[in-house]
Amino acid sequence: MSIELNRRSLVNGAVAVAGAAAMSPLLSACGGGGGNSATRRKGGTNSKKGAAAALPTYVASTAVQADIPSTTGSGSAVTDPGILKYPASPVKSVAEVPGAGGHYTALTPLWGTIPAAGNSFYQAMNKALGATLTMKPANGVTYANTIPTLTAARKLPDWVQLPGWWNAQFKVGELCGTQLADLTPYLAGDKVKQYPNLAALPTGAWTAGMWQDKLYGIPSFASGFGLPGQYFYRGDVFRSKGINADDVKSCDDLLNLGKELTDAKGGVWAFDDLWPYIFQMFDFSYKFTVTNGKLVHKYEQPEFIEALNWCHKVAKSGYVHPDALAGNNNDAKTRFYAGKVLITADGTGAWNEADALAGIAANKSYRRESFKPFSADGTKPPRLFLNPSAGEFSYLNANLKPAQIQECLRIANYLAAPFGSAEYTLVNFGVEGTDYTMGAHGPTPTKSGMADVQAQTFPFLATPGNVISNPDYPDVTKDHCTWNSLAATYAYKPVFWNMNITVPQRYATADAAQAVEDTIKDVYHGIKPVSAFQDALSTWKGSGGGDALVQWYQTTVMDKLGTGQ
Structure with a gap:
């Protein structure tokens, strides 16, 4: 059982709330509507020179050896390592008790039942940490309302998790340096080496926690190769039908396969909703690309309308499950x-x-497998843009004294111990015999472990980088790592990658482009014609503020600070 498995079960509710925002969690909005509000904004994005000076030095950990090592792809992509079997005798990665007897309150979101305060697991953690962390997990469903109430009253706890997809709602850029502590003096460059587990986190994850050339966020669940998603198929069914998925090398191949697989009378359709990651085939950007030195929004990229045309065609083909066309994604x-x-x-x-x-x-017989990446026409290599290297960050209160910040960073270093280490095992599974039993495939939670430990809190303060591990199903780990290694060769950094950009409030509606997005959904579900998108785009560009938004990104961000690539 792995932390990744547990975490995903807890944050599903958050993703449902956050929607597409979770794919690009680094945008924030603040400031007034006046013409000079940009000069009053706080917590803007970073300059390349400033970020380089503030970033921690990366030092890989050697405490736990992976069965499937990371591979380096294009665009600085580094895949997550794979571990096939949980270590039978976890090793220690932290030599000394990190705490100095301090007392701190920590607030994290939890999408599940809140553990009892002061439970035996929390007590065991505090003993191991040498400090008292009063964990106060809060309802994840209402967390977006909890934080603004605390910040308005300036009553943030000592340590708090602020998921990146809520940057705009929490106004994180404004909080940095006022209510949230600047960690640059403690972690920049080689200073991080006194916290070796933090030094082992991907550089991109630290970049994603920076605001205005200063480091504030401690990343959780970081990855050197994060993609928004991918396309899966039922490998067991394909084999039973004699279908080789590797023969699918273009969108035409995929559509032809859809015809072969669909048996509507028998209650079987080839496709669920294909739009979410269609950019991987048609190669349009998440938001912007640069052409001849100018930003071009994805809506105006020819590849975007080509993708929309194709998905509209698929929706009309009869090969998509009716519930998917009706927008019922919960049952996918x-x-x-x-x-x-x-x-x-x-x-x-x-x-x-x-x-x-x-x-x-x-x-x-169930077996999930994934298509090898391919481009729409099959004549050129696919291009896969990377997600931000981390989307969840914890922050320390700006009122903490330097000695307290250093103590909390030592605790964070403990929490970020490598997958399978002694510290990791305690943080993620608790005390052996009480919270879990150790079997041939690693820790198995007991009843108390499920209630107190698997309702995770500490990992939202700090974690090691992601690891792919499925001890009961090692073939899943092998398949996943093999696919990642191939896909990483097609990776690239998108425009404004890992950059925290504070968008003025006057452009927030144009940036969200909700009316356009609603129209796009109707088009790819086959409800409206493609011309409806073109009409919505025309409105967005003019009275909707789209052209003004693009110009703001051009002059205020790209021309001054670059693209983050």
Whole structure:
């Protein structure tokens, strides 16, 4: 059982709330509507020179050896390592008790049942840390309302998790340096080496926690190779039908396969909703690309309308499950497990042990596999833009004294101990015999472990970099790592990658472009013609403020600070 499996079960609710914002969690909005509000904004993005001076030095950890090492792809992508079997005798990575007897309150979101205060696991953690962390997990569903109330009253706790997809709502840029502590003096450059587990986190993850050339956020669940998602198929069904997924090398191939797989009378359709990651085939950007030195919004890229045309065609083909066309995405996994849909788009984290368990419960032959990346016409290599290296960050209160900040960073170093280490095992599984039992495939939570430990709190303060590990299903780990290694060769850094950009409030509506997004959904569901998108785009560019928004990004961000690439 792995931390990744546990975390995803807890944050599903958050992703449902955050929606597409979770894919690009580094935007914030603040400031008034006046013409000079940009000069009054706080917490803007970083300059390349300033970021370089503030970033911690990267030093890889050697405490735990991976069975499947990371591979380096293009665009600085480094895949997550794979561990096939949980270490039977976890090693220590932190030599001394990190705390100095301090007392701190920590607030984290939790999408589940709140553990009892002062439970035995929390007590064991405080003993190991040498400090008292009073953990106060709060309802994740209402967390977006909890934080603004605290910041308005200037009553943030000593340590707090602020998920990046809520940067705008929390006005994180304004909080940095006022209510949130600047960690640059403690972590910049070689200073981080006194915290070796923090030094082992990907550089991009630290970049994503920076505001205005200063380091504020401690990343959790960081990855050197994060993609928004990918396309999966039922490998067991394909094999039973004699279908080789590697033969699918273009969108035409995929559509032809859709015809072969669909049996509407038998209750089987080839496709679920394919739009979410269609940019991986048609190569349009997340938000911007640069052409001849000028920013071009994705809506105006020819590849975007080509993708929309194709998805509209697919929606009209009869090969898409009716519930998917109706926008019922909550049951997508159920349709996939039941074999009612054979090809689906899903997040990269869907490929794990929990998925294997759920799928096999529905069909004992179940096997999730993923198409090798391909471009729309199959004539050129695909291009896959990277997600931000981290989307969840914890912050320390600006009122803490330097000695307290250093103590908290030593604690964070403990929490960021490598996967499978002694510290990791305690943080993520608790005390052996009480919270878990150790078996051939690693720790198995007990009843108290499920209630107190698996309702995770400490990992939202700091974690090691992501590891792919599914001890009960090692083939899942092997398949996932193999796919990642190939996909990483097509990776690239998108425009404004890992940059925190504070968008003035007057452009917030144009930046969200909700009316355009609603129209796009109707088009790819086959409800409206593609011309409806073109009409919505025309309105957005003019009275909707789209052209003004693009110009702001051009002159205020790109021309002054670059693209982050």
